[in-house]
Amino acid sequence: MTELRYVYAVCGALDAPLSADLTGVGGGAPRRIEHAGLTAVVSQVPADQFSESALRRNLENLDWLADTARAHQAVIAALTSVTSPLPLRLATVFRDDDGVRAMLEEQQERLRTSLARIEDRVEWGVKVFVEEQPAQAADDAGAGAGKRERVSAQSLGSGSGRDYLRRRRAERDGRDQVWRQAETFAQRLHDQLAQRSVETRVHPPQNPELAKSSGRNVLNGAYLVPRSESEAFVELVDATKDGGPGLRVELTGPWAAYSFSAPPEERDDEALPSAGDAS
Template sequence: MTGLRYVYAVCRPFDAPLQAQLTGVADDPPRLLPHGDLVAVVSHVPEADFSEEALRAHLENLDWLTATARAHQQVVDALTVVTTPLPLRLATVFRDDSGVRQMLEEREAAFRRTLDRLNGRVEWGVKVFVETERTEQAGSEPAQPAPKPASGRDYLRQRRRQSRTNEDLWSRAEEFASGLHTALAGRADDARLHAPQNPRLSGAAGRNVLNAAYLVSRDTSEEFVEMVDRTKDDAPGIRVELTGPWAAYSFAGDETGRGEADEERHGESGGESGEEKTGEES
């Protein structure tokens, strides 16, 4: 198949096969392109869709961007099962195999350093939400509806009381999230704090007070997950969500960009697609 070369990730050579029937962007199966002691994971993509000019238009199309990012993520997820990949930016393309090899050669030292740092590690995501609709449900009994205000003064008093209750819950949630992050960061090799999730974009219920990523050894991941699970019922009205294991997107430095799949993990806005545009390289 002719076309441009789409690069998903760089990794060290590995022997385990990728899952059968795996396809990537443009429904083309990924293949391994070795160069020295590095391997680029690539597939063919049509120039009509991935030339620099075509990409400029496509990256403004949310449906196209989402489908491409999910196909990209599918390959990276498959790699994460068998090795430690260093994901590259969404829509990193080259004219041919020689262009990919040249890129590997020029960035060899940086790739090696990052792969050594990430070796044997995965990323786990943890979010903490305040569930404001459960503010009144601190006990086992269902909350009773507030009595109908008899006057404007009663109405304002009820509003102030509810506001204070919500503020107390948010304060407790922020304290809980801070303590949880400190504890989890102490068990991880590295940690990153991301911007709080915008509920209008994510559709997630509640107010996000912690949106963090943790770099954790595969060997200790089970203990890390159990540590998160033990906190989930510690605070009424507060929800803890755990996602992963992922490739270490948050810890790959400048080699990776924030694509749609990464935004789904961290809840960031999809309106920054211009950052993903690497375009065609020769």
């Protein structure tokens, strides 16, 4: 059976041996390919699953994709414990060892620059969520419910109708205030964390349905932090977790520098969302 080379990451000189128990994508054992002072960590995968045509099909298979992503991340995590790897995109595949060496040769300048930027640094993720308020949940229940409420209000006397509209206006004003407070808190937290970081990235807000997380995401930040400063960084996040009623802060990491693999000029960072973006 024809086998291809699946590349997880590129490192500098890798002195530490890979764990004999480490299993990569498709159950293959990761190994090293060295060239021009760079090390690619690879494993062999079957062509019938990882050829170009097979990948187009398999990347639509959510179970296959989840299994591959978990195995990919397991290898990256193992490398992160002993070095600062430059993670490659999921399902980066070459025909053979020579193809991997050619990649290292052709991209060595770019790879060396990126490795120097992330050396002895790890990525931390910080997210801020605004928990949905009961009034907001009622608003989101559907247009049909809103129409029924308006009909009900119209059926009331004029005094009761005015009271109803005042309540609705007060609810909207309250939600606007919550979003303004959340925006201010998220910006302040991001600024504080940026002072402890070498580089930062603001990713698009996380979709709560896909992430299976409650609340709306108002900050989805990634922070490149020296390993020696990581403890202080975590303490800073912990100290600011009590952002106020309805706000939740989540910290993840340490990770390999996924968000910082590309040079800054090639990234498409976003600004922090404003309260108006949430309406």
